[in-house]
Structures are given as structure tokens and as C-alpha cells.
Amino acid sequence: MTDENAVCFSIIDQPESWKIQTYMSSGGYLTWKQILQGQPGNETRKKIIETIKQSGLRGRGGAGFPTGLKWSFMPEGDDQKYIICNSDESEPGTCHDREILKLNPHALIEGMAISGFAMNATVGYNYVRGEFIKECFPRIEAALIEAYAHGILGENILDSGVNFDLYNFLGAGAYICGEETGLIESLEGKQGKPRFKPPFPANFGLYGQPTTVNNTQTLASIPKIIEKGPKWYASMGSEKSPGTIIFSVSGHVNKPGNFELPLAIPFDVLLDKAGGVIDGKKLKAVIPGGSSTKVLKADVISECTMDYESLQDAGSALGTGAVVVIAEGTCMVNLLKRISQFYYTESCGQCSPCREGTGWMYKILERITQGQGTQNDLSLLLDVAGRIEGTTICAFGDASAWPVQSFLENFYEEFEYMVKNDGKSLAA
Amino acid sequence: MNEKKLQELPEKVRKEIDEWISKFPEGKQRSAIIGSLHALQKANNGSLTTELMDTLADYLCLPKMYIYEMATFYSMFQTKAVGKHEISVCTNISCMLSGSDKIVQHIENRLNIKLGESTKDGKFFLKKEEECLAACTGAPMMMVNHQYIENLTIDKVDEVINQLERD
Numbered sequence: 269m270t271d272e273n274a275v276c277f278s279i280i281d282q283p284e285s286w287k288i289q290t291y292m293s294s295g296g297y298l299t300w301k302q303i304l305q306g307q308p309g310n311e312t313r314k315k316i317i318e319t320i321k322q323s324g325l326r327g328r329g330g331a332g333f334p335t336g337l338k339w340s341f342m343p344e345g346d347d348q349k350y351i352i353c354n355s356d357e358s359e360p361g362t363c364h365d366r367e368i369l370k371l372n373p374h375a376l377i378e379g380m381a382i383s384g385f386a387m388n389a390t391v392g393y394n395y396v397r398g399e400f401i402k403e404c405f406p407r408i409e410a411a412l413i414e415a416y417a418h419g420i421l422g423e424n425i426l427d428s429g430v431n432f433d434l435y436n437f438l439g440a441g442a443y444i445c446g447e448e449t450g451l452i453e454s455l456e457g458k459q460g461k462p463r464f465k466p467p468f469p470a471n472f473g474l475y476g477q478p479t480t481v482n483n484t485q486t487l488a489s490i491p492k493i494i495e496k497g498p499k500w501y502a503s504m505g506s507e508k509s510p511g512t513i514i515f516s517v518s519g520h521v522n523k524p525g526n527f528e529l530p531l532a533i534p535f536d537v538l539l540d541k542a543g544g545v546i547d548g549k550k551l552k553a554v555i556p557g558g559s560s561t562k563v564l565k566a567d568v569i570s571e572c573t574m575d576y577e578s579l580q581d582a583g584s585a586l587g588t589g590a591v592v593v594i595a596e597g598t599c600m601v602n603l604l605k606r607i608s609q610f611y612y613t614e615s616c617g618q619c620s621p622c623r624e625g626t627g628w629m630y631k632i633l634e635r636i637t638q639g640q641g642t643q644n645d646l647s648l649l650l651d652v653a654g655r656i657e658g659t660t661i662c663a664f665g666d667a668s669a670w671p672v673q674s675f676l677e678n679f680y681e682e683f684e685y686m687v688k689n690d691g692k693s694l695a696a
Numbered sequence: 697m698n699e700k701k702l703q704e705l706p707e708k709v710r711k712e713i714d715e716w717i718s719k720f721p722e723g724k725q726r727s728a729i730i731g732s733l734h735a736l737q738k739a740n741n742g743s744l745t746t747e748l749m750d751t752l753a754d755y756l757c758l759p760k761m762y763i764y765e766m767a768t769f770y771s772m773f774q775t776k777a778v779g780k781h782e783i784s785v786c787t788n789i790s791c792m793l794s795g796s797d798k799i800v801q802h803i804e805n806r807l808n809i810k811l812g813e814s815t816k817d818g819k820f821f822l823k824k825e826e827e828c829l830a831a832c833t834g835a836p837m838m839m840v841n842h843q844y845i846e847n848l849t850i851d852k853v854d855e856v857i858n859q860l861e862r863d
Binding site (some may be wrong): 280282348349357358359360361363365366393397398401403435438439440441442443454455456457458459460475516517518519520524525527555557590592594598606607609610612614648655687 | 843844
């Protein structure tokens, strides 16, 4: 496929792709320099935001909100503004931002500089998840030092009058910090408990200042989109889901991997890329966008194209593009129990429905798998999930409810069998 | 900053804390707590003590509670002494589908400890990892002292533990 590795992964096959020389010899930082050398002012800013709007780029952190539109929410004026990169990659099944941080960190730095300029934010923070402390963090820190040494960041960059300072930040292990206001709280040195919205970060963000938070992949896509133009970018993918996305394909496949491909490719093509289902087994189900998205049965996902609209129409979501493949023979009750355990332990605890409800769901699933479940537990599970959904400050509550609802909806017979057979699995 | 308390911290740690402070605007040193706790924990064999947290609070001129609430919220911080080598096996969905439960069981048997415990000789700490560690395409995987080791087999795990035992 010719459109493979077109944007964020464009240089990752080169030796030492993370070095500034490699990046620059492939045209890296030229876009940023051209902006700086072209009498940068408010006209240029508007033009950049317009370009991103035209490209149709949507946030790759999971929600898929149009990036250019998000940028345009930032107020004008000379207030201190911030651009933050969300590199707190932790949606179960997702592992492509790690590849960007490791293999193409300069695309992210250039993307942050450009977006910072576009929104008149003179300071940026890259929030990297704590567990990346030894692997990605030194890499992105070294890249930042290289960029400063080349004079492409800092004060009055290349005599343009533009200032942009960038810092890497390190988290310390909390899934909830991937939620943008939880992340801002964490960056302020507090527990990562999401804020009530409104006000949105564009009006009241880091230290109460206007702030935009974008995902790693979103920001690393910016330089290429501006370099090659919005039409080029939008020529890939579909009309409503333009461009490329990195799919992390994991689970029961022969060749798991990260694949940067145009959006809207058929699911079967993606599955082929990953070598097909392991050991020639039959496909049972797929979680198409990270554990927070609803599971789809094999016959449903096989009809889907991998984009925002198709997966939404099928009752799920593209999420982070983390495609978890599940083969025949897998016990869906046990899998759901693991997912529910995750949400139970990672709930930040500030909203009662989520704090209490995730515990209920996990404990019910635990007793079902231990052979102590009752038929009543199945309706209780759905009842609890329904009471969490839509009743919490952030989307974590929904994310904990959707797996429970969709697993029960699609594989009810497995739950019922286990309840009636003292914890014996129908599948395994 | 509190000069007296400052002297009580090792110079390397102090330098690291100062670097974190310098990343944030004047008066926003609360943002430096996470980075500082990482530095302190590393210098103190992988865990934090109340004394260390109190010293940090003084150094950053912040209430002690600000430090405690961070150390207890974030899963990478340990407030009890742990073994020297930290092993975290990812058991989230992709790893679970790829056999991570067997990996955990093997390590538990071999080290004769359960998840969340340290060996009696103080060499190993088998952390209970709840989060997905974002290496799903290399499942099953584990972190050993925060180095990612992917595509695990029982043999590969044994090799790693053998190596650490010789250290």
C-alpha cells in the first residue's frame, strides 16, 4: 500500500531516526523555519489553523474531535497561553505514541512548536507517562536538547521575534491523567482528578490560563500536513475521516504491530497486515479502539471500515485505533473481569457512581467467575453500568460501563452458562 | 527555598529537583512534586519515607499534605520499603490474551512471593501492575527496573531473573 507510513512514521525505517540530523535531512524543521522566516504574525496564525481545519485532522487521543476547531477555541490576546501534549499513553491496547516518542520525537517537537505558535502559546509541556521513564523519556529529552542547540526553540527564535519554550514532564502512573483536565491537575502537582467542564481548558487550563491539550500522534502529524498541504492529507482516508492513523493491532494475531495506514481501510485488510488470526483460528470478536470502546462480534467488525463513522454505526468507536483481536476459544467473562478490574483500580474516586459502581461490577464478575454468581447478577451488572453511564464528571465512568454492557449484549450466553454451571466457562 | 533542609538532600537529588522546579513559572513549584518524588525514590532504594517527603515539603515550601497525597495517588510511588529490582508484568487485555497469567504465576513460584510482595533477601519486588504498559504489540511483556522486555517466554523470564540474581 503506497500510503503506508505517510505521516508520523515517515522516517522510522531510517537508521537513528530519532536524531535531529536524520529528521532534518528528510526535510524536518523546514516548515517551522519557513513560518518563522515569513514575518510571522496573526495572519500566519489564522492561516495555519485554517490549514489544519481543511486537512480534516481529528484528535487521535480517542475522542476524534476536529483539531483545527479545537485550536480556534483559544482566545486572542496576550495572556500567557499553553500547549500541552498528552503523551500519557495508557488506554489498554494502545502503544503507538510510544513509537513516536522513541522513533520520531522531532516530529512531535516541531508539531508542538507550530501549534504553539498558531495559538500564540509561548510555552509547551509534553506530559509523558511515568512508566516511560527509562525508555522514551531520555529519548525525547535528548531530542529537546538537540532542538535547543540548533536554535529552533527558545527566545526570539532565528530572529523572528517568536518565543517558544518546551519542557518534558513525567507522570507517575495513573490512567486517569490521560483525561485532559486530569492531566492538567497532575501537571500542576495535584492528584489527577478531572475537572468539571465548563470552563474548558481553552478558557481555564494550566494555572488557570488558556490551554490546549492535544495527543502525541495529533501533534506529530502537524508538520507533514503543513509541508504537503491539507489536500494531500485529506486525499487519504475517507471524506469524514481523512488522513492516516496508527493502528496498534494486538491480541490473537500472528504479527502484532503498529501500522500507520489511511483511515477507512477495511477491517479485513488490517487483519491481513497483522498476519491474520493466530494459529489459523476463527475470529471471535474485536475491541476496535482500546478497552473503553464496545466489543464487536466477528461478523459485525468484518463488515466495517476502520474509521470514525463506520465503527460508530456498528455500535462502537475508533477510539485510539487500538485493535484488540480475540480468537475463538477465549472466555469473554474472564476477559471482561480483567477489564473491570482495571477500571475499578484506576477510578480516581471523586464521583460516587464511578468509585462505587466500578467496584460493584468487578466484584460481581469476580463471584461469577468463582462459581458463586446468580442469574440476578447479570441484570445487576447492567443496572450498575447504567447508573454509572452519563453520571460522572469525566468519560471514565462511561468507559467503565460500555465494556460491561457490550460484553453482556454480545455474549450473554457465556455469562448465563457460567452462572448456571458453577463458574465453568462455555468458551474455554 | 529552605536552605537548611536543602543541605540534607544528596547533591545529585537536589540538582534534579532544582531542574524540575526550573521547568515551571515562578511560584508554581508544586508542579515539581512528581519529578522530585521520582528522584528521591530512586536515591532511596525504590521507596519513599515520611521523612523524605517532609524534607521535600520544606524544600519546596509546601504543606506536607501536598506531598503525601501525591505519593499515595500515583502507582509508581512506594511508601513502604521494597526489593531492589522491580518487576512489573503487564496483565492487561492484550497481554492477558497472550498468556501473561502464566508469566506471573511462574515468577511468583520462582521467587516464592505473591504480586505486590518483595523477596525476603530484598532482591526482588514483584509489583502488582494494574495499568496497561503500552507495549501491547510485544505481548506478553514486563518492565524490569523500568526497562521494557517484550515477547516474553518462560525461558526469557528465567534468563532475566538469572542475570539479576548474579548482580
